[in-house]
Amino acid sequence: MSTVAEIISKIPLLQELETEQAEQAARLFSVKRFAAGEVIHKEGTRRDQLVLIQSGSVEILQLREGNQPLITYGPDDVLGEGVLLGDADYFTTAIAKTTVDSLVADGEKLREMLDSDDALKIRVYGQVIDDLLVRMTRLAPRGTRASLELLPGNTRMEKDLLGDKEVPADAYFGIQTARAMDNFQISGIPISLYPDFIASFALVKIAAAKANRDCGVISNDVCEGIEAAAHEIIQGKWLEQFSVDVIQGGAGTSTNMNVNEVIANRALELMGHEKGDYEYCRPNDDVNASQSTNDVYPTALKLTMLTSNQRLLAELKRLVAAFRAKGQEFEDVLKMGRTHLQDAVPMTLGQEFEAFALTIEGEIAGLETGARMLLHINMGGTAVGTGLNAPSGYSDKVVEYLRKETGFPFELALNLVEATSDTQGFVTYSAHLRSLAIKLIKVCNDLRLMASGPRSGFSEINLPERQPGSSIMPGKVNPVIPEVINQVCFKIMGNDLAVSMAAQAAQLQLNVMEPVIAASVLESIRMMMNGSSTLRNNCIQDITANHEKCRHYVDHSVGVVTALVPVLGYKPSTALAAEALKTGKGLVELIREKGLLTEAQIEEILEPERMAWPLGR
Missing domain, CATH: 1.10.40.30 (Fumarase/aspartase (C-terminal domain))
Structure with a gap:
């Protein structure tokens, strides 16, 4: 029977824990059974526990949406992961559909454990955001947007440069977001499917608000309202309010304004005012004070990439470890090496798998180098890098606050004019992803060749059988995992080309193509992370060697x-x-x-x- 620590180690959310940390966390969990129909948690109440489902099924619903079930969770799923971010209210209700056996831990005690290790906290926070992303993706087809519809008597009127426009009364976004939703129906991918990107914007807004407060630009009350609203966003609330397409014109202004409007309207509520009552907290003059999309957007993107890179590196290191373990397992399995697809000289299967480990390990170093280029930011440069409308001392203060909020050693770029139009950090990091993709393509091609057959190919190794391979050929099993990883890598290489094309399209003091850079790089990171996990869990860990066949090739x-x-x-x-x-x-x-x-x-x-x-x- 598995121990609690072993169960935890299989939960993606908690795989960042080292062995000793997993043992420590295991002591915080206790076994709990929920009867069919029992409420596990209810929307509007404080998050207080993390639940690991061991058996049974749980229905997730929103009471304000008429109790319509949104999704059903089962064994190995996690409930209440947001408790690791803070004790904000649940925004869904979970009810046991059947008898549910689970492991339950107190959220406050788990957070105390994470608080003792800042690096671990950042990695776990990132995984929580990824889990929220998966949840949003699974919910996307059902789209709970009833509160955002324009119904008679269910709107408020807002005004901007172009005139008046109705906005859903219950929406936290405002007129500029509404216009963007009308204008940019392009990819069908809303920015809500990149919650880590939205969370990064919220962190930038917190740092900016504190710097503006210190500089006398906004009051302490407004600063606290902005900070409280932004923290709710970081904790995963209000994701449905971010519906702007990830691909958009305007250099990311629509995304920035979406964040400004949601924070402003939620801050108004927290301050005791109505949505749209901008006299007390304004999207442009308060939330966006001393800022421009041209410094906020690239900074938020860099923060997102840095956070995502940490999770990617952790996953790649696990993949390297899996290859290395196979290298040790196969160290005495003799086989023929091949060059030009012809017999070369003898080697061991272990040497081959150790080479796979090393080739990926080398790319980890490249990604670490690329990530360091993302630490230079242009906050305070505002529109073109001259710092117009930003008070004296603001740039240094906002960078320092961003360091404290994120734990990353950000530095102000030496020349803000140059930095405002420069996207080379994105290009370099994307190039390292492309390099990793090229290496993985070679590795997966080798795995497919080595496993080819099983009777008329190399058949030196056996890949785990994951699904029937043909709708017409009985008994056929295909190497579907290496095949899908190849396709992931092809997509990443295509995304890198899009990044390069967008980077060279910069004109004068700005690169207006940053949204496609963001969409491409963030998709590449996510796909590489998911692909690496899939390759490790569904393929590498269960590969076996055909000892006799390998030796036969050597002897003949x-x-x-x-x-x-x-x-x-x-x-x-x-x-x-x-x-x-x-x-x-x-x-x-x-x-x-x-x-x-x-x-x-x-x-x-x-x-x-x-x-x-x-x-x-």
Whole structure:
């Protein structure tokens, strides 16, 4: 029977925990059974527990939407992950559909454990945001947007440069978001499907509000309202309010204004006012004070990439460890190495898998280098980098607050004019993702070749069987996991091209194409992270070796003739190989017939193990 720590280690949300930390967390969980129909948590009440479902099913619904079920969760699913971010209210209700056996932990105690390790906290927070993203994706087809519809008597009127426009009365977004939703129906992917991006904007807004308060631009009350509203967004609330398409014109202004409006309207409520009562907290003059989309958007994108990169690196390190474990498992499995798809010289299967581990490990270093370029930001540069409308001292203060809020060592760019139009940090990081994709394509191609057959191919390894392979050919099982990873990598390479094209499209003091850069890079990171996890869990960990087949290739290959070159010379060795291929005789047989070597020499020189490790292990 699995221990609590072992169960925790299988939950993606808690895989960031080291062994000792997992044991510590395990002591916080207790077994709990919920009867069918019992409420596990209710919307509007404080988050207080993390629930790991072991058996049974749980229905998630929103009471304000007429009790319509949104989704059903089952074994290994997690409920209440937002409790790791804070004790904000639940915004859904969970009811046991059947008898549910679970492990339950107190949220406050879990947060105390995370507070003791800032690096771990950032990684777990990132995983929570990823889980919320998956949840939003699963809910997307059902789209709970009843409160956002324009119904008679269910609107408020807002005004901007272009005139008046009705906005849903219950919406936290405002007129500029509404216009963007009308204008940019492009990809069908709303920014709500990138909650980590939205959370990064909220963190930037908190830092900006505190800097503006210190500089006397906004009052302390407004600052506190902005901060409280932004923290709710960071905790995963109000995601449905961010419906602007991720691809948009305007250099990201629509996304920035979507964030400004939601924060302003929620801050108004928290301050005791009505939505749209902008006299007390204004989207532009307060939430966006001393800012421009041209410094906020790239800064939020860099923060998102840095946070996502930490999770990606953690997943890649787990993939490297899986390859390395197989390298150790297969260290004594002799096989033929191949060049040009032809027999070369003997090696071990373990050496091959260790090479896979090292090739990915090298790309981790590249991603770490690329991520460091994202630490230079242009906050305070405002529109073109001159700092117009930002008070003296604001830039240094906002950067310092952003350091404190995020834990990343951000630095103000040396030249804000140059930094405002420069996107090379995005280009460089995307290029490292492309490089990793190229490496993974090669690895997956090798896995497919090595597993080809099973009767008429290499058949050196067995990939785990994941699904029937054909709708017409009975018994066929295909290497679907390496195949899907190849496709992931193709997409990442295409996204990198889009990033490069967008970067070179910069004109004068701004690159207006940053939204497609954001969409491309964030999709690439997510796909690489999911792909790496899929490759590890559904393929690498369960690969087995065909020892006899590998040895058969070694024993019947003329590739071992290479070891004779230092003794017989290249030309005689070539003639010997040609004769073996022509006659079908073995090399050793021919050597004995011709009396070229003594038995002791044959044993010493043509020992496959010696050829695999000519310099010793």
